Amino acid sequence: MPGDDGLLTQDSTRGLTAAEVAERVAAGRTNDVPSRTSRSAWEIVRANVFTRINAIFAVLAVIIFSTGYLLDGLFAGVIVANSVVGIVQELRAKRTLDRLAIVGQVRPRVRRDGTSGELAPEEVVADDVIEIGAGDQVVVDGEVLAADALEVDESLLTGESDPVVKHAGDPIMSGSFVVAGNGAYRATKVGSEAYAAKLAEEAGRFTLVDSELRNGINKILKVITYLLVPAGALSIYNQLSGSQALPAALRGMVAALVPMVPEGLILLTSVAFAVGVIRLGRRQCLVNELPAIEGLARVDVVCADKTGTLTENAMRLSELRRLHEAGETPETVLAALAAADPRPNASLAAIAEGCPAAPDWTPTAVVPFSSARKWSGAAFGEHGDWVLGAPDVLLPAESEERAEAERIGAQGLRVLLLGRAANAVDAPDGPGKVTPVALAVLEQKIRGDARETLDYFAAQGVAVKLISGDNAVSVGGVARALALPGGEAPVDARTLSEDPGKLADQLESTAVFGRATPAQKRAMVAALQAGGHTVAMTGDGVNDVLALKDSDVGVAMGAGSPATRSVAQIVLLDNAFATLPHVVGEGRRVIGNIERVANLFLTKTVYSVLLALIVGVPGLIGLDAMPYPFLPRHVTIVGWFTIGLPAFVLSLAPNNDRARPGFVGRVLRMAVPAGVVIGAASFVSYILVHPGNATTEAAQVQASTTALMTLMALALWVLAVVARPYTWWKAALVATMAVVSALMFVLPWTREIFQLDPSNTGYTLTAVLCAAAGVVLIEIGRWIGNRIGRPGP
Template sequence: DGKILESFQLEIDESVLTGESLPVAKEKSDVIFSGTLISKGKGYFLVEKTGMQTRFGQIAQNLASIETDKTPLQKNLSTLGKILSIVAVSAAFLLIPIGLLQKRELSELILLAISAGVSAIPEGLPTVITIALAIGTAKMAKKNAIVRKMSAVETLGAVQIILSDKTGTLTKNKMEVKDFFLQKKDSLNFLLKVCVIGNTASLVQKGESGKFEAVGDKTDSALLIFAKEKIGDLNKITDDGKVIDEFVFDPKTKLITSIWEENDKRYVFVRGAPEKLLELSNLKPVEKQKIQKEYEKRAEKGLRIIAMGYKKISNSEIKDRKNLEKDLEFLGFVGIYDAPRDEAIDAIKSAKEAGIKTVMVTGDNEITALAIAKEVGLIEKDEDVLTGVELDKLTDDELEKIILNTTIFARTKPEDKFRLVKLFKKLGFVVGVTGDGVNDALALKKADVGIAMGETGTDVAKEAADIVLVDDNYSTLIRAVLEGRTIYNNIVKSIIYLLSSNLSEISLILIAAILKLPDPLLPTQILWINLVTDGLPALALASDNKNVSALKEKPRDPKEQILTKGRIIFISIVGFTLAFVLIIIFISLLKTQSEIFSKTAIFNLLIFSHLALAFLVRGKSMFKLNKLLFVTVGITILLQIIITTTPFFQALFKIGF
């Protein structure tokens, strides 16, 4: 980092640090930062800071000190695991004192208690969750969202607030001409000539599509594409003449001047700041005021105005720039801006429907930010915009009171976005942050889900992020939210299924023990039930089809436990009902059939009821096609038939007819 000693039309692209879409003109004594890019001019500067003392270095130091929090799912599963362990172990070892009172052998009771404990604990749950997240990661990768931290897949579905960049995320990060004004109706050809002649950008054809894109200065690129769209072949402008001389951008007058010769006539073409060009024009004061109102009206909509003028000259006038730029004929002006992405409007709408609040945090000015916010549907009418300067004046307590009513933060510094993330998290929200520059790294790491841009993102931003959007598109992020919600819903289905089936098993064994009945299930049978019903069907549920309607629902409360009151009631009703029904059947069979036949029947009935339960927990999508679920159920039924009818397995599992 350092201070400028001499500047010659120096412009620096600081978007990597500030997020501002246009290069910044630098004068003597201005500060410049390591890692930023010189887009125009040259200069000398005095190095004042290096390494970790630079702005980049400070960001790196702060990044290393940030501790990442556990995801909502990790917190929930940690609590669930402790509860299940205590309940399962207590229930299983309750069998030992009950059995001893009935004067049964201790060794037999210990074996039964251990088997029952295994049946009560859903040991397949960690595998199911890992595979569910892995499947979600693969699906998101196909949709241009690369997941770097697997736990972030599910967290994305719980996001309530997304702090989004403007440049490159909601916009194309490419300047375009949105509007233009002509002083006279027949001035268009001359205006287009001023756009093209002295232009430093170049047109490059994109593959075989026939489309062109401009390479070079962003403003010049926008003017070149505009001229190309209006006239088609730019050679029509340049073939009949040549540039005699040109004067580069003057940061004081904010003008660029070129001298053009065509058909033995010489012209001065000038473009730049509208207020300066009007001042130098030969228009009457009344006409100047009228044009000023026109360009100010467009500037209020966030457009950057580039005015054009020209005049004919003689050979003797070429060297004096001041004279060349006097008494110009004002041709008109164009309004350029960083246009919103085509998909941004639909993505913002989808986010609103999903109950997600999108907050724009940009380094750009407040007028541009407000204009883009309106265009993409982020806001419907004018709202207050908080700037970085205003943020600095507010304490955290003061900011907390207005933060939820503010949608746009402009002219922000990297520290501002980091501060906003901390405050939203303090208020109890699950926060997602998009970013591409080094300036975003702190906020990306602090957020519950950090989302970096793949095309324009720096390596620092990608390293700090949990997810990388390959196409830098906000709509990709919203599609990823749907995937995150689907994964959470599938994990919940798997947990409900596992706990309901395990509760029915442990309840069946406990009730039989209390009623002094023979053990309905033997240790080997219990382990087999766990193997076939806790494994494959639970995995199939974890990879269940997505329901698009999930994006119409509000994000879940991060404080809400996986086992809500409604889910506990469902698990209890299903688990205990199944156990009581099987006990009644068992008692009935013992009266008319042999003990081994009764146990065989209960063994098979329990497995088939668990398979039916796998469909029941799917709710409204019970009968929707899930190939993996149908295949796993089919395989389980086939294995169960083989075990029940084959003498070898009959002896192993102590079953028969």
């Protein structure tokens, strides 16, 4: 490979031999730290079994089993259920992620025995010779052997966005990527020694960090922890200091503590995310970071690149319009330019296909295309210096040829200028004045699903900003073809203000931009974020990497450059822009459904803490300690039929509700009043029928049954409220839970198992009246909560 730094040695050109590779593998000098998209199977099992909640329930189960009342230990089944469900779903998600990661894996080109071929990153060994070109990611640390105008972006390492020109002998770091030129380097650090190992581990992990939903749940659980300490201590003191026998006191203590813990909330959050990964995986969508599903549902601005996103990545040379004679035919020069570039981009590949008869010209200098320059070029000795690039960059504003190119570009076509350069293309002042010779007109096919996807975002109130490095007029033509608002007035990004505040104002009033450099795309994303927007960036080229990295959600096309895929949170492996609405839908399903089930779990926690406090206060102030109204088996079945089973169904159900901020506030506005009402109503019904501590066991069972009826009825009402608006399956779910709960009080064998006695008609009427009053209060509290949480005008 010739370059500005000379030729490679013969050994370097051939690369390692098979024997040398085997020797390095045997010595362990391999890149054996592959990027992982998920935890190992053992880590998944350990994370789902050895949890704080499982530990609490295990201790309480041991206490109950020690009393001999085995049925009161039914809640221990939660340990098994939580662990099994979590393990199964996460293993399924792991298989999906690992399979998709292999499809979308960066595969470097490595020279061995004189030939080049693609290898998986972990197959690279020390001293391998790796070829690189525009858009390639550097997978291991190394030393440059040869470079043809090689420019490397190291912003992921240093934060400096300006490309660094590399020469032979220069170090090159994994985690950087090539923005222009091509070359080769020798691997010097592989495996855990290379920076790529750390980068891949952080970028590709199955994780729930930085999730607004997850953070909100953690905040709620933190508050609950503070409430559990005094409530739990009071319950223990009250039950153990009374006149009850030790087994009965322990049963009451456990019954008070078990429902305080929202045991299934975190589990169902993880399951909902995992199921989302599996569903999107079936659509060939790789989710590198799970919060991206949630994040895209919250996005209100999508910055879309044109080429490869709204249009097909492949192009066709449709016309070659001659402008001036220059001694050489345009077809010959274009073929020579295409042959001189060993890693042609999509435009040059289309030209090479349209002009296949390459002359036998030897290039003396080559300047590959870069997004910053907007042109490429080559010097061919006596045949002259030639450039191919954007007409509006290479020609003055008053040029007739430039005006002609803009007229053609207004039809949605890509137009490149072929011109003869007055100066050497690789000189500091190159290319100098450019004499226009021909216009190469390329056709870009608009994706068939682009219009439908843009219409979806418009209907959802999500603004779309079309940002491209192409000519603004050409970009406007594509926007008009897609009926994108603002397509009739595209803006040249070179005219935009550099002041972030003014730039933000310009972005609010404009939707279509052309001639945007990588740095400008990044600045646009930052300006939108500063204006309070949640921004998603889609792209496929190396010029999109900086903006993808800085956006709230980066979406890369599977056919795009390895660099874009490595920094994006979501990769559309089948390059289908239409997959984005499905990602938004999954995010909305997760957010909406977890909010629903959080209401159920936290309502249970509130009324459990309240009951523990109310029951414990008499003993604390010197009165007779009152036995806890319920047995552990009672709170277990209430949890099953009013929370556990319905919450699992609701967490996986369809949900198209718009994602809104304020998750914690909305949940607490529903759960706290409802929990207080349920706790108070259950205690009132218990007090009204409780005959006092000096009573028979049968009378105590009847009082507990009355309180349980009230509790069950109100908990089912909260389920009915959370399930709104109703569909047939939601109504069926609520009705099924209500029927099953009622049968528990009717069937003789369930009454015996759960120690229930609803035979006292007066007590049952008391339960009904307390429940009815509770229903009214829950609805009033919900109405007030909605009024408080309603956004202002």
